Amino acid sequence: xxxxxxxxxxxxxxxxxxxxxxxxxxxxxxxxxxxxxxxxxxxxxxxxxxxxxxxxxxxxxxxxxxxxxxxxxxxxxxxxxxxxxxxxxxxxxxxxxxxxxxxxxxxxxxxxxxxxxxxxxxxxxxxxxxxxxxxxxxxxxxxxxxxxxxxxxxxxxxxxxxxxxxxxxxxxxxxxxxxxxxxxxxxxxxxxxxxxxxxxxxxxxxxxxxxxxxxxxxxxxxxxxxxxxxxxxxxxxxxxxxxxxxxxxxxxxxxxxxxxxxxxxxxxxxxxxxxxxxxxxxxxxxxxxxxxxxxxxxxxxxxxxxxxxxxxxxxxxxxxxxxxxxxxxxxxxxxxxxxxxxxxx
Amino acid sequence: xxxxxxxxxxxxxxxxxxxxxxxxxxxxxxxxxxxxxxxxxxxxxxxxxxxx
Numbered sequence: 001x002x003x004x005x006x007x008x009x010x011x012x013x014x015x016x017x018x019x020x021x022x023x024x025x026x027x028x029x030x031x032x033x034x035x036x037x038x039x040x041x042x043x044x045x046x047x048x049x050x051x052x053x054x055x056x057x058x059x060x061x062x063x064x065x066x067x068x069x070x071x072x073x074x075x076x077x078x079x080x081x082x083x084x085x086x087x088x089x090x091x092x093x094x095x096x097x098x099x100x101x102x103x104x105x106x107x108x109x110x111x112x113x114x115x116x117x118x119x120x121x122x123x124x125x126x127x128x129x130x131x132x133x134x135x136x137x138x139x140x141x142x143x144x145x146x147x148x149x150x151x152x153x154x155x156x157x158x159x160x161x162x163x164x165x166x167x168x169x170x171x172x173x174x175x176x177x178x179x180x181x182x183x184x185x186x187x188x189x190x191x192x193x194x195x196x197x198x199x200x201x202x203x204x205x206x207x208x209x210x211x212x213x214x215x216x217x218x219x220x221x222x223x224x225x226x227x228x229x230x231x232x233x234x235x236x237x238x239x240x241x242x243x244x245x246x247x248x249x250x251x252x253x254x255x256x257x258x259x260x261x262x263x264x265x266x267x268x269x270x271x272x273x274x275x276x277x278x279x280x281x282x283x284x285x286x287x288x289x290x291x292x293x294x295x296x297x298x299x300x301x302x303x304x305x306x307x308x309x310x311x312x313x314x315x316x317x318x319x320x321x322x323x324x325x326x327x328x329x330x331x332x333x334x335x336x337x338x339x340x341x342x343x344x345x
Numbered sequence: 346x347x348x349x350x351x352x353x354x355x356x357x358x359x360x361x362x363x364x365x366x367x368x369x370x371x372x373x374x375x376x377x378x379x380x381x382x383x384x385x386x387x388x389x390x391x392x393x394x395x396x397x
Contacts, residue, residue, distance in 0.1 A: 217393065219394075285370075
């Protein structure tokens with residue numbers, strides 16, 4: 001009977017929400033939490049479920065890898081399944097890292113599932129099988145059978161087909177295939193279609209890498225105008241403009257001219273991707289306005305821009321984030337701002 | 346979340362304390378927290394004057 005180890009986080013492992021995101025890894029016998037959805041679909045036995053807090057993994061990668069190594073060596077699985085993480089950044093990183101390092105270190109097959117825009121995809125897609133899923137746990141019903149199907153092919157040691165066929169995100173591997181027409185003929189066919197305005201399919205999509213050119217350094221901080229931004233969802237108490245807890249498509253700006261720190265009780269975090277208790281106790285832990293005001297008073301920086309900008313960086317789409325960034329940059333340029341500092345959670 | 350920042354192409358990245366409190370640490374005294382906050386803020390400002 002093939003043996004499978006399942007990896008998941010504190011939420012899908014039914015321990016708790018954000019308040020439990022800092023729990024160290026632990027292992028339970030058999031299938032726990034989301035693993036139960038896979039139990040009857042995979043052609044193997046889920047011998048154990050490893051559960052780890054998302055924050056803990058992100059902040060203690062070496063230690064978590066050691067924990068997982070010990071368990072892998074003890075249990076000798078044929079396959080490791082992690083997630084699915086959908087669009088969750090920290091969980092995605094954890095799943096990607098688990099799958100990637102177990103595969104590298106032990107040559108054991110691994111599989112996980114993520115939404116195409118999950119930042120972990122770019123990092124780990126070449127090192128494991130990432131099945132493409134929807135962007136939230138609402139698509140769990142579709143994700144599980146897709147992941148199970150590919151897992152079973154892997155367990156049966158069958159040949160894994162192309163990404164489009166099997167439903168995983170392209171790993172960047174090239175294989176030789178035979179075609180009836182030569183490359184030159186196929187290219188011309190494509191060109192003719194393109195000129196005619198007909199649909200055609202490229203054989204090699206050129207990868208688009210985000211390359212941001214570094215802004216020139218500030219010459220003199222003492223004369224510089226600095227703007228503050230955060231993706232931590234920090235808003236005036238009561239969230240007057242209804243900044244969403246996730247998938248934000250807009251940002252807001254709020255005045256900071258007449259205050260010299262964020263007072264507890266006057267500001268709060270509406271970001272649903274991290275436990276807000278520490279932010280609400282002292283909002284300066286999210287955006288250090290207190291420090292910046294001091295530096296401004298002492299003359300170590302020229303001045304602070306009179307507004308701070310905020311959005312919720314939780315499952316924000318790349319397109320929306322890029323647009324927001326450009327809009328904010330326009331305003332900052334108009335206002336003669338020299339540098340911007342953003343905190344993210 | 347430094348790895349994410351790197352992936353999306355950010356250039357000046359300063360590692361922070363933790364996800365729920367990037368520039369603070371509720372496990373420390375208020376004094377110590379301020380020190381931590383100041384250190385990270387200064388590091389960030391330094392990166393603004395550095396060439397990349």
